[in-house]
Amino acid sequence: MHHKARTFAVTALAVTLLLAGPPAIAASAAPSPGAPGVGDPFWPTAGNGGYRVERQRLSFDFAPDLASYTATSRLSLRATQSLSQFDLDLLGPQVRSVAVEGKPAAWRTTPDGELVITPARPVRDGTRFTVAVTVFNTAPDLLANPPENPANGLWRAGDYIQLHTQPTGARRVLAVSDHPSAKAPTTTEITTSGPATSVANGRLVAAATVGGRTTRVFDEPRPIATQLLQVGVGPLTVTHRRGPGGIDLRYALPTDKCAEILPRLDDTYRTAIEFLGQRLGPFPGRVAGAYATPSGGATETQGLTWLNSDQLTPENFDQSGADNVIAHELAHEWFGNSVSPAMWGDLWLSEGHAVFYEWLWSEAHHGNALDASARSSYRSHRSWLTENGPVAAPDPASFGPGDNRPFGSGVYQGGALTLYALRQQVGAETFQRIERAWVAENHDKVAGTGQFIATASRVAGQDLGPFLRSWLYASGTLPPMPGHPDWEVDPAP
Numbered sequence: 001m002h003h004k005a006r007t008f009a010v011t012a013l014a015v016t017l018l019l020a021g022p023p024a025i026a027a028s029a030a031p032s033p034g035a036p037g038v039g040d041p042f043w044p045t046a047g048n049g050g051y052r053v054e055r056q057r058l059s060f061d062f063a064p065d066l067a068s069y070t071a072t073s074r075l076s077l078r079a080t081q082s083l084s085q086f087d088l089d090l091l092g093p094q095v096r097s098v099a100v101e102g103k104p105a106a107w108r109t110t111p112d113g114e115l116v117i118t119p120a121r122p123v124r125d126g127t128r129f130t131v132a133v134t135v136f137n138t139a140p141d142l143l144a145n146p147p148e149n150p151a152n153g154l155w156r157a158g159d160y161i162q163l164h165t166q167p168t169g170a171r172r173v174l175a176v177s178d179h180p181s182a183k184a185p186t187t188t189e190i191t192t193s194g195p196a197t198s199v200a201n202g203r204l205v206a207a208a209t210v211g212g213r214t215t216r217v218f219d220e221p222r223p224i225a226t227q228l229l230q231v232g233v234g235p236l237t238v239t240h241r242r243g244p245g246g247i248d249l250r251y252a253l254p255t256d257k258c259a260e261i262l263p264r265l266d267d268t269y270r271t272a273i274e275f276l277g278q279r280l281g282p283f284p285g286r287v288a289g290a291y292a293t294p295s296g297g298a299t300e301t302q303g304l305t306w307l308n309s310d311q312l313t314p315e316n317f318d319q320s321g322a323d324n325v326i327a328h329e330l331a332h333e334w335f336g337n338s339v340s341p342a343m344w345g346d347l348w349l350s351e352g353h354a355v356f357y358e359w360l361w362s363e364a365h366h367g368n369a370l371d372a373s374a375r376s377s378y379r380s381h382r383s384w385l386t387e388n389g390p391v392a393a394p395d396p397a398s399f400g401p402g403d404n405r406p407f408g409s410g411v412y413q414g415g416a417l418t419l420y421a422l423r424q425q426v427g428a429e430t431f432q433r434i435e436r437a438w439v440a441e442n443h444d445k446v447a448g449t450g451q452f453i454a455t456a457s458r459v460a461g462q463d464l465g466p467f468l469r470s471w472l473y474a475s476g477t478l479p480p481m482p483g484h485p486d487w488e489v490d491p492a493p
Contacts, residue, residue: 028253031084031122036114038179042396043342045112046168047179050079054128057184058174060231064193067141070096071174072134075184083123089171089178090115091155093135097417113171133175142295152403157295160234162306164299167309167344169403170226179341181446183223190231191215197236199252199291201229201302220283223444225340232291232299241266244273247283250289254309263313265290266328272327275361276334281436284338284443288330298325300332300354316354326362326380334439342448344406348391348472351407351454352415360414363493374420375487377413381478382492386411391415392449392472414486416470417478424482425467426460433458 033049037043057074057198071093091113098107100119105410107117113131121131139156140147153164154171163173171178190198193213202220209215232338237258243249249269253261269290275282285303292309299306307329311320336350359373388406391414399405412484423431438447441455469478481487
C-alpha cells in the first residue's frame with residue numbers, strides 16, 4: 001500500500017541526504033569463474049556453476065542430405081555470482097561463434113567437454129544475460145557406417161535424424177548446460193530441405209517455406225532437461241488425436257508404415273495414459289505421443305517418446321512387448337520428465353518408478369502377477385548390487401568408459417524393488433497417496449532421494465527413513481522383503 005508523502009518530509013529528507021553525502025555501496029564480490037560442473041559424482045563437469053538457465057532457444061539447420069547441420073543455442077541465464085567467465089557443456093561440434101549479450105566473446109574448449117566463455121565485460125551477480133553459441137557438426141549414418149561404440153548424441157539413420165541424449169549426449173550436439181537440474185522451457189527451430197518433415201518437443205507454433213527450405217518452430221513451455229530433448233527429421237507423417245483429458249496426442253511415424261502402426265499405437269497410448277492417471281493423477285503435460293524410426297530405441301524424450309517403428313507393426317507389436325515399453329516410457333512423463341532427478345545418483349526415482357508401473361501394467365493387461373515380477377528381480381539382486389553398488393548410490397567407477405553411466409540394473413530393478421517393498425510396508429492405499437503427493441508437489445521440478453524419503457514419511461505418518469535407506473543403500477544383499485520372508489536370493493556371483 002502506498003501513501004502520499006508530505007512535501008515537508010520530502011524536503012527534509014533531501015537536505016539530510018545532501019549533508020550526509022552519497023550512500024555507501026556494499027562491496028560486491030570480485031568477478032570469478034563459474035564452476036565447470038554442478039558437482040555430480042557421475043559426471044563431474046556436467047551442468048555448470050555461476051548461473052541458472054531460465055530459457056533455451058535451440059535452432060538446427062540441416063544440410064539437404066542430412067549429413068551435417070549447423071546449430072545455435074540461445075540461452076537466457078541469470079547469474080548467481082559475479083562472473084569473469086562461465087562454462088557451457090560441449091564435446092565435439094566445431095564452434096563457429098560465441099556472443100554474450102550480442103557481443104563477441106572469447107572462448108576455448110576443453111577435452112572433457114567444456115566450452116569456457118569469457119565475456120567482454122564481467123557479468124554482475126543477479127543479472128539476467130544471454131549467450132548465443134553457433135556450432136557445426138556432422139550427423140554420422142549409423143546404418144551405412146555403424147561405429148563400434150556409438151556415442152550418444154545426434155544420429156542419422158538412413159533418411160532419419162534422431163537424438164539420443166541420455167545421460168550427457170546433448171553436449172555432443174550443441175552447447176547447453178547438460179544436467180537434469182538445469183531444466184528450462186525450450187523453443188526448438190528446425191530447418192530442412194525438400195519434403196522432409198520435422199518434429200520436436202512441444203507444440204508446433206510456426207512453419208514457413210522459402211526457396212525449398214522449410215522451418216518449423218516447436219515450443220515446450222514446461223521446463224525440460226537436455227537429456228529429454230528430441231529432434232526428428234525424415235519421411236514422416238504427423239498425426240494428431242485428442243487424448244484423455246484433452247491432451248494433444250501426436251504421432252510422428254514413417255509415412256510408409258503410418259497406416260498400419262497408428263491404430264494400435266493410439267489405442268495403447270490412450271489406455272496407458274488413463275491407467276497411469278488413475279494411479280498418479282492427471283497427465284503432467286499437454287502433449288504426448290511418439291516419434292518412431294526404424295532404428296529407434298525406447299527413450300522418454302519429453303512428450304515425444306522415441307520408439308522403434310518395426311516393433312509397432314501388427315505382426316511385431318505383441319511379440320516385442322511394445323505395450324509394456326510404452327507403459328514404461330509413459331510413466332517417465334511423471335517420473336523423470338516432470339519430476340527430474342536432482343543428481344544422477346537419484347536416477348532410481350525415474351527408472352525404478354517406470355519399471356514398477358510397467359510391472360503393474362503387465363499384471364493388469366497380461367496377467368503377470370506383480371508379486372512374481374518383484375520376486376524374480378529380488379532373486380537376482382546380488383549380481384547387480386555386486387556389480388554397481390547400492391540402488392541410490394551406485395559406484396561411478398563400476399561403469400565402463402561409455403556414455404551410459406549410471407544406467408545399470410540397480411536403478412531399474414533395485415528402484416522398482418524398493419518401491420514394491422515400500423508398498424508392502426505401508427499398504428497399497430498409503431503407497432499410492434505417497435506417489436500422488438510426490439508427483440504433485442514436485443511437478444516440473446527436480447527432486448532427490450532425501451526429499452522422497454521425507455515425503456513418504458510425512459504422508460505415511462511414520463518415519464520411513466531407516467526402512468527406505470536399508471533398501472536404497474544396501475551393499476551386497478537387500479533386506480528381507482516385507483510380507484515375503486521366504487523369498488530366496490541367488491548365490492553371490
